Amino acid sequence: MGTKILEAISISKYFHDPVRIQVLNQINFSINKGEFVSVIGKSGCGKSTLLYILSTMDTDYDGDLIIDRISMRDKKEAELARVRNEKIGFVFQFHYLLNEFSVLRNVMLPGLKLAKLSEKEVEAKAYEKLKMLGIENEALKNPNQLSGGQKQRVAIARALINDPLLIMGDEPTGNLDKKNSEVVFDIFQELAQTYNQSLLIVTHDNEFAARTHRIIEMEDGKIIKM
Amino acid sequence: MKSKLIFSISRSLLLARWKQTLVAAIGVTFSITMFIALLGFMNGLNDLLDGLVINRTPHVRLYNEIQASKIQPIDRSVNYKNSHNFISSVKPKNERLEIYNNAAIMNSLKKDSRVLGFAPKITAQVFYNVGAIDLTGVINGIDVEAENRLFLFSDYVTAGNYIDLKNTPNSIILGKGAAEKMLANIGDVIQVTTTKGERMQLKVVGFFQSGLQEIDKVQSYASITTAQKLLGESSNYITDIQIKLKDIVMAPAVAKGLEQLYDVEALDIQTANSQFETGSFVRTLISYAVGITLLIVAGFGIYNILNMMIYEKMDSIAILKATGFSGKDVNRIFITIALSIGVFGGLLGLLCGLGLSGLIDQIPFNTAALPTVKTYPVNYDLKFYIIGGIFSIVTTYFAGYFPSRKASKIDPVIIIRGK
Numbered sequence: 001m002g003t004k005i006l007e008a009i010s011i012s013k014y015f016h017d018p019v020r021i022q023v024l025n026q027i028n029f030s031i032n033k034g035e036f037v038s039v040i041g042k043s044g045c046g047k048s049t050l051l052y053i054l055s056t057m058d059t060d061y062d063g064d065l066i067i068d069r070i071s072m073r074d075k076k077e078a079e080l081a082r083v084r085n086e087k088i089g090f091v092f093q094f095h096y097l098l099n100e101f102s103v104l105r106n107v108m109l110p111g112l113k114l115a116k117l118s119e120k121e122v123e124a125k126a127y128e129k130l131k132m133l134g135i136e137n138e139a140l141k142n143p144n145q146l147s148g149g150q151k152q153r154v155a156i157a158r159a160l161i162n163d164p165l166l167i168m169g170d171e172p173t174g175n176l177d178k179k180n181s182e183v184v185f186d187i188f189q190e191l192a193q194t195y196n197q198s199l200l201i202v203t204h205d206n207e208f209a210a211r212t213h214r215i216i217e218m219e220d221g222k223i224i225k226m
Numbered sequence: 227m228k229s230k231l232i233f234s235i236s237r238s239l240l241l242a243r244w245k246q247t248l249v250a251a252i253g254v255t256f257s258i259t260m261f262i263a264l265l266g267f268m269n270g271l272n273d274l275l276d277g278l279v280i281n282r283t284p285h286v287r288l289y290n291e292i293q294a295s296k297i298q299p300i301d302r303s304v305n306y307k308n309s310h311n312f313i314s315s316v317k318p319k320n321e322r323l324e325i326y327n328n329a330a331i332m333n334s335l336k337k338d339s340r341v342l343g344f345a346p347k348i349t350a351q352v353f354y355n356v357g358a359i360d361l362t363g364v365i366n367g368i369d370v371e372a373e374n375r376l377f378l379f380s381d382y383v384t385a386g387n388y389i390d391l392k393n394t395p396n397s398i399i400l401g402k403g404a405a406e407k408m409l410a411n412i413g414d415v416i417q418v419t420t421t422k423g424e425r426m427q428l429k430v431v432g433f434f435q436s437g438l439q440e441i442d443k444v445q446s447y448a449s450i451t452t453a454q455k456l457l458g459e460s461s462n463y464i465t466d467i468q469i470k471l472k473d474i475v476m477a478p479a480v481a482k483g484l485e486q487l488y489d490v491e492a493l494d495i496q497t498a499n500s501q502f503e504t505g506s507f508v509r510t511l512i513s514y515a516v517g518i519t520l521l522i523v524a525g526f527g528i529y530n531i532l533n534m535m536i537y538e539k540m541d542s543i544a545i546l547k548a549t550g551f552s553g554k555d556v557n558r559i560f561i562t563i564a565l566s567i568g569v570f571g572g573l574l575g576l577l578c579g580l581g582l583s584g585l586i587d588q589i590p591f592n593t594a595a596l597p598t599v600k601t602y603p604v605n606y607d608l609k610f611y612i613i614g615g616i617f618s619i620v621t622t623y624f625a626g627y628f629p630s631r632k633a634s635k636i637d638p639v640i641i642i643r644g645k
Contacts, residue, residue: 052639057548078552085550092642096545100238110549112231158549170642 367453
């Protein structure tokens with residue numbers, strides 16, 4: 001397989017409130033370039049918690065996290081924000097689009113923040129991503145004029161705008177009906193196969209997981225099957 | 227590029243809640259308007275009241291005073307050097323009130339770069355003879371042109387032409403109060419008696435009104451030559467030299483220097499009128515306090531609105547952070563929002579303040595005491611506008627600072643997981 005793009009080295013996490021509970025226990029695994037990985041497990045097994053640590057948003061953990069051969073420990077908040085901006089794309093259960101902006105602008109925002117390309121170039125790229133997901137006609141609408149499935153596709157386009165190393169998803173189909181779930185899954189699969197995009201998706205849906213390259217199964221804060 | 231992005235995000239957030247934004251901006255506008263109008267009006271009044279005194283008062287006045295010598299003959303005696311002097315009721319000797327060698331003093335004042343100008347003056351105690359009754363009075367012999375140039379004499383001449391005082395021999399401009407008592411009209415001839423018993427007939431060419439009634443009942447003006455004639459003195463007799471300086475603050479120092487140099491009494495305006503400065507200072511202080519209070523209240527309004535906005539926009543902030551905006555970026559977005567409210571509201575406030583000041587300036591204000599004033603006085607000093615502008619920005623910055631910091635500290639994990 002390709003190069004390791006993300007590696008978790010004995011990551012543990014505790015919740016301190018109200019009592020000290022260990023939610024993650026010595027998690028070790030890695031993701032290679034181009035892999036489509038799903039994480040499954042029952043509610044409360046710590047899979048979302050793990051995802052937020054891997055996404056660099058949660059910094060309160062033991063162990064080490066390596067993204068693109070660089071350790072994320074001891075990085076400052078602004079540096080982590082930069083890593084998220086450049087290397088990670090997010091798709092959440094809820095779309096989290098900003099209603100103050102048009103669909104196109106929503107997709108463009110992380111690209112404008114990265115500021116590697118000019119505004120015109122970012123706009124062209126955003127159109128390209130929207131086209132790839134078949135919603136380029138909605139570009140100038142407001143997010144609240146779109147259907148749930150369309151919104152989730154806009155969210156995926158936003159995740160793709162900076163050509164991230166890895167796309168992370170937290171139950172990205174959790175709020176969608178069967179048909180739209182199917183559409184989203186197909187998009188992910190196409191990204192993995194056609195564009196060699198690495199994906200790490202946390203899901204409840206075993207059927208969804210079964211069709212990914214690799215399944216990580218968690219229980220009580222540990223990985224039980226990889 | 228980066229600040230442009232932050233600016234565009236701020237603008238979108240602002241416009242999405244434009245009604246709230248407007249309310250916040252109106253708060254700032256209102257307080258700045260009131261701040262400007264209040265300070266302009268207060269300082270206009272201050273200037274007017276101070277002007278009553280300061281326009282008429284020389285910055286430094288040189289004069290001679292009849293007083294007992296500070297060093298008595300006994301003090302000079304070697305024999306009694308170590309003795310106690312208990313001679314009481316020492317009287318001054320009959321000295322002339324004239325300033326000695328005044329031509330030389332005036333010549334050197336002409337060359338002094340600190341001096342804007344000076345006007346010689348003679349003060350003469352007289353009685354106005356009204357039938358069988360004598361009214362006490364003071365006639366000021368003045369250099370009419372210099373007096374007008376330095377102390378705005380013509381502003382206070384309410385009837386008649388001030389320059390007639392110079393052009394008509396043996397003429398007098400009577401204080402309004404004195405004229406009323408004497409039932410004298412312009413063109414009438416009145417008679418005055420000096421303290422030495424000399425009598426003289428003077429033609430009334432105008433009336434004078436200072437706004438201070440006690441003065442108007444007593445004081446009158448004549449030209450310097452008329453006054454010299456009245457007192458039977460020579461043409462180099464002068465009792466006062468009134469000096470106007472370029473910088474009023476220098477007055478005490480200049481007074482001290484002149485006093486030592488020419489061996490005369492020198493009184494500076496700060497010592498003579500200290501109560502006016504205190505009054506002006508307190509009035510200014512009160513208007514600043516009220517203005518700043520208004521601004522702080524507006525600041526709390528902005529604080530509330532931003533806080534609400536942050537609660538509403540929790541999701542947006544969380545997703546901005548998840549997609550790579552740092553806490554600092556979020557902070558800057560909300561500071562930008564606060565500052566744009568401040569700048570917009572402040573600018574509008576400055577304009578409205580100018581408008582309101584202009585309106586106050588048009589309101590009629592007639593008072594017998596102040597003949598030259600027809601409308602309420604307003605001061606349009608640029609200083610107030612600058613202070614108002616700076617204050618609107620500073621208060622909105624601080625009003626935005628705490629909500630912004632709160633926004634920058636929002637943990638995206640908690641928001642996103644909470645759904």
